[in-house]
Amino acid sequence: QINSPKPNIRRSERKNTKRSPSKKPVEKNWSRNKFHYRRLVQDFFYDYGNFRSNTLSDFQQIPKSTLKTNLNRFHWGRRLPSALIIGVKKGGTRALLEFLRLHPGVRGPGPEPHFFDKYYHMGTDWYRKQMPPSTQGQITIEKTPSYYVTPEVPARVYNMSHRMKLIVAVRDPVTRAISDYTQGISKQRGSKRFEEMAFLNVTTGLVDTSWRAIRIGLYAKHLKRWRRFFPLTQFHFVSCENLILDPVGEMAKVQDFLGLQKVVDQKYFYFNETKGFPCIRKSRSKSHCLDKTKGRTHPKINTTSLQRLRDFYRPFNLKFYQLVGKDFGWY
Numbered sequence: 001q002i003n004s005p006k007p008n009i010r011r012s013e014r015k016n017t018k019r020s021p022s023k024k025p026v027e028k029n030w031s032r033n034k035f036h037y038r039r040l041v042q043d044f045f046y047d048y049g050n051f052r053s054n055t056l057s058d059f060q061q062i063p064k065s066t067l068k069t070n071l072n073r074f075h076w077g078r079r080l081p082s083a084l085i086i087g088v089k090k091g092g093t094r095a096l097l098e099f100l101r102l103h104p105g106v107r108g109p110g111p112e113p114h115f116f117d118k119y120y121h122m123g124t125d126w127y128r129k130q131m132p133p134s135t136q137g138q139i140t141i142e143k144t145p146s147y148y149v150t151p152e153v154p155a156r157v158y159n160m161s162h163r164m165k166l167i168v169a170v171r172d173p174v175t176r177a178i179s180d181y182t183q184g185i186s187k188q189r190g191s192k193r194f195e196e197m198a199f200l201n202v203t204t205g206l207v208d209t210s211w212r213a214i215r216i217g218l219y220a221k222h223l224k225r226w227r228r229f230f231p232l233t234q235f236h237f238v239s240c241e242n243l244i245l246d247p248v249g250e251m252a253k254v255q256d257f258l259g260l261q262k263v264v265d266q267k268y269f270y271f272n273e274t275k276g277f278p279c280i281r282k283s284r285s286k287s288h289c290l291d292k293t294k295g296r297t298h299p300k301i302n303t304t305s306l307q308r309l310r311d312f313y314r315p316f317n318l319k320f321y322q323l324v325g326k327d328f329g330w331y
């Protein structure tokens with residue numbers, strides 16, 4: 001009886017013979033981890049040059065197994081970065097990375113890896129593990145703003161890849177210093193006033209160049225160190241002011257520099273009046289702004305102090321414009 005053949009009747013004619021599906025319905029599988037799969041499928045389409053087809057319902061049609069096989073064909077794995085956002089602190093680096101990560105041809109970790117300054121001793125395998133998986137056609141990029149001002153970093157980057165593309169988001173050094181100070185006092189209550197930190201003597205207005213918030217703004221000095229290792233063609237400078245005023249235009253230039261198609265365009269941005277900054281529109285129903293640590297209210301600094309700082313930075317700014325071949329308009 002055990003080995004008796006199954007009755008030869010069509011399935012539709014059998015009673016209660018409908019087999020329960022071996023897998024859960026596709027919809028449920030997808031919805032469990034839909035963001036992960038959306039990303040996988042975007043990558044898949046990107047390699048096929050068909051990345052505009054990006055509605056979730058399109059993606060859901062593709063069985064997970066097909067997707068994985070195809071991704072393996074495209075060498076899905078963790079890769080060392082081929083581009084770095086090296087600075088500057090408070091220069092709009094987070095906004096820049098978040099805007100870039102909207103591009104299906106770009107992968108990058110959210111946190112700052114600090115490999116070339118803090119964790120160099122951990123080795124490149126450790127560094128690679130900090131990167132998200134990518135396919136062959138994608139660019140891996142990370143941001144760590146302290147790289148720009150750390151003396152050892154240029155040589156270390158060069159040793160890893162002398163072809164590294166370097167992106168520097170810069171901002172008026174006076175506003176940058178105030179932004180840096182604002183971040184500092186948000187963590188540490190009861191700190192000194194900005195003027196007390198910025199000047200050795202508030203009456204004479206002698207600037208304290210040993211204060212890190214001031215030193216970071218000497219962009220030309222830091223650039224000279226980088227230029228010993230990398231030609232100017234490997235740098236791209238992003239104006240933080242322009243990234244706020246015209247994110248589309250600024251992102252078009254970055255995508256050009258990275259050799260990417262201009263996918264991140266006006267449909268990804270809207271200006272949020274409450275936040276006072278451009279924010280990201282991912283779909284009709286999904287949008288988000290950077291968190292509250294970006295766009296803090298700065299303390300009011302008196303006009304004399306501001307003027308003194310502007311006078312102090314002017315020659316360094318002019319030198320920087322000369323080195324870069326671009327006027328950023330900070331006077």
Ligand SMILES: Nc1ncnc2c1ncn2[C@@H]1O[C@H](COP(=O)(O)OS(=O)(=O)O)[C@@H](OP(=O)(O)O)[C@H]1O
Pocket residue numbers: 088089090091092093094095145178179180182240243244277278279290293294295296
């Ligand atoms: N779209 C958008 N949304 C919010 N904030 C924006 C944006 N674009 C540029 N910025 C400016 O980015 C400044 C913070 O710079 P960073 O991201 O480089 O800061 S950090 O070094 O990573 O801490 C931050 O500085 P503060 O305004 O002083 O907070 C912003 O002015």
